[in-house]
Amino acid sequence: MDKEIKSRLRKWQEEKDKLRDRPVKFTTVSNLPVNDLYTPVDLEDFDYLRDLSLPGEYPYTRGVQRNMYRGRLWTMRQFAGFATARESNERYKFLLERGQTGLSVAFDMPTIMGFDSDHPRALGEVGRVGVAIDSLADMEVLFSGIPLDKVSTSMTINAPAAVIWAMYLATGEKQGVPPQKLTGTIQNDILKEYIAQKSWIFPPGPSMRLITDIFAFASRHVPKWNTVSISGYHIREAGSTAVQELAFTLADGFAYVEAGIAAGLKVDDFAPRLSFFFNSHADFFEEIAKYRAARRIWARRMKEKYGARDPRSLLLRFHTQTAGCSLTAQQPENNIVRTAFQALSAVLGGTQSLHTNSMDETLALPSEKAVQIALRTQQIIAHETGAANVIDPLAGSYFIESFTNKMEEEAEKYFAEIDRRGGVLAAIDQNFFQQEIADAAYIYQRAIDTKERIQVGVNEFVDQNETLDIELLKIDPQIEKNQVAGVKKLRETRDNILVREALENLRRAAAGTENLMPYILDAVKAYSTEGEIIQVLREVFGEYKEKPTF
């Protein structure tokens, strides 16, 4: 039969080649060539049980649960946060009332970089791109009226993750929720900060120590918490291809596993709490293949290379966000359509949770109306399209399976290159990832400029008389003043002797080798500010500096 197919295919190709294709390059958005047709010939070495197996079974290509969305839909989790804790708390309640099923906190830049709101470097940035959190007092307001034993919370925080997580644990305690019952995720992925997102504070060594301290603390006290969300999202947003996103993210994941093992932890004690975060970009099938390949690669490596025995250690569970960088400032309503396709590919790829971008995000933080449409997009996919009825419905497609294999092969080439360079940290130091991503970003932009790639409304189908008629969210400059006044007042009213003691204990512990989490928790509970805690660690650990290149 194979011979028959091959001979028919040859004839078909001869006939087809007489027809003229459109004069465009047939490539994915990542510049990967695609064939005109995929057939059983492309899957000659395919072995169903080895390569796919069944949902919830090794190597988990078809999904991490046996029942996938038949059991429970993905978590609809819109990333939100702006201004002060009070405004963000209102937005969270707005989203929960409209059927959102998990929270996702966006912090402002000073919080992300470990500066209090009254620090000179925070000027003009307080509450702009996320919520300003200076101390436990702000965290208590952020979650007031939201029971932390009922809702899971994801927090996009990296360099100061240990401090913000400690604030969350302390807020839970104040609500009477023990740490064993808290569920959620801290992003806590410093490697992708050096590679792409560039919000670092400390050098790699102490940063990795903080991360393994969190792994160890969580495995004993906060067992349901995802201690890291190993993120490809920002790598992709910085301009990488799909293959680079896949390969660099998984390489970071392996580096965390190796760091945990090197810190004396057993792989099965922390690996089940590792989670992932991917981008969903414009190229529909490429993205689906990426997610499927990611699960298979992770399971194989964890089992074969790192000796994981607990099946939960083999599962690549992931959150997805649609691609902010694919959105256009021109004709912003079109972004609703882009986002819907991207969200559908994440669902067909088996995501565990999803954020859909709002149409106005190239212009400002999302308005309530825009974020509601984004959430409704997920609800339409879940309840109207039928996409959630059948598990991994595209499996067996010649194209999807070939491309899943292709993703895995290309990722393996990058793993070999990273090994050759001495591992992830060495490759960061050599500027390897940063340069690969910058190259891809430049190629993409040139392709848009030369119209080799069409972006609707930007370089084709342009509306010359376009005027913007959607309403944008504005941040009142008064908010910064209020937040600054709040943190100054806190410093006057708290027990400063207790604060000094806690910070000095932390300083001593940081200079040694103990787990830092208990010390950070004590400092947080004494209402030390984030900036004060980070400053102590800065003094002990030093700061990271990047070599600027382009």
Next chain:
Amino acid sequence: MAEKKIRVLVAKPGLDGHDRGARVIARALRDAGMEVVYTGLHQTPEQIVEAAIQEDVDVVGLSILSGAHMTLFPRICELLKENDAEDIIVMGGGTIPDEDVKELKNCGFAEEIFTPGTPLDAIVDWIRTRLEA
């Protein structure tokens, strides 16, 4: 006779790390034959102005995606003036709403602001035209 090359400082003020745009534009300007200095991330207005003067640039390009543009553009212009360097042209780009673009241009805090979707060559052409004038 070789013409003097146009010198540009591409700068990232503020705390955010979104350097995709800055790096793509730095490369496009270099490919167009300009001398480009890139500051790297997390620069204060003082550091940027010092670099602009030290590098003797014709143009400073500020890339801001943190929402702090209404603070950072005026501060950098003020410092250029204090250092008698207001002949350096200030342009910028990033996530900046139209309304703010208008205000920044009207107040003279930026000569031009390029928002998402601008072709690279449009920026190159703008700089060349502006310096010929």
